Amino acid sequence: QKEVEQNSGPLSVPEGAIASLNCTYSDRGSQSFFWYRQYSGKSPELIMSIYSNGDKEDGRFTAQLNKASQYVSLLIRDSQPSDSATYLCAVNAGGTSYGKLTFGQGTILTVHP
């Protein structure tokens, strides 16, 4: 069983719509959660981090965390063509895995004009 799973995608949304990206994780001891954006041929770029249950907003991005359901999501409001990229969910398990991130496979998002 994969430790971090993302909705398989690819996900296609029209410009101006809300894009919803989802991620589940298996380790209940996980402490911190991250979303990275990766453009084709480039390195992952950290866009959101979240550590406690609830919502965290940063501009057009909102991260949501529900530790009881072992679920983390990323909402992108007013999606733009420049948001087209692969989005990676990453989880820091804590405990003996302290400091190590486990990444999901990524979801490809395409925003079409």
Place this chain on the structure above:
Amino acid sequence: NAGVTQTPKFQVLKTGQSMTLQCAQDMNHNSMYWYRQDPGMGLRLIYYSASEGTTDKGEVPNGYNVSRLNKREFSLRLESAAPSQTSVYFCASSVTGYYNEQFFGPGTRLTVL
């Protein structure tokens, strides 16, 4: 600040050749990481260094060695390259601790023939 830098950007090796990938960070981070990224496999941790003077294996360490030269630099060595090591290699760094936000370098594209 340059952030995380990696050299070289591209490399082609023949099977059995050796090489060292270099990584440096100027953010005064304690922890550094080496990942490989393959299509369909996501980002996988090869080795990491929680602090200067320490290194530890990640998910896929076989065929690799690392050296934490000082706080800034963390190198990855392939002693006898194999075609299975064809991949994109990313170095990352973070402030050690609970939050562990990792920042990535631009990557090295390695092809082993």
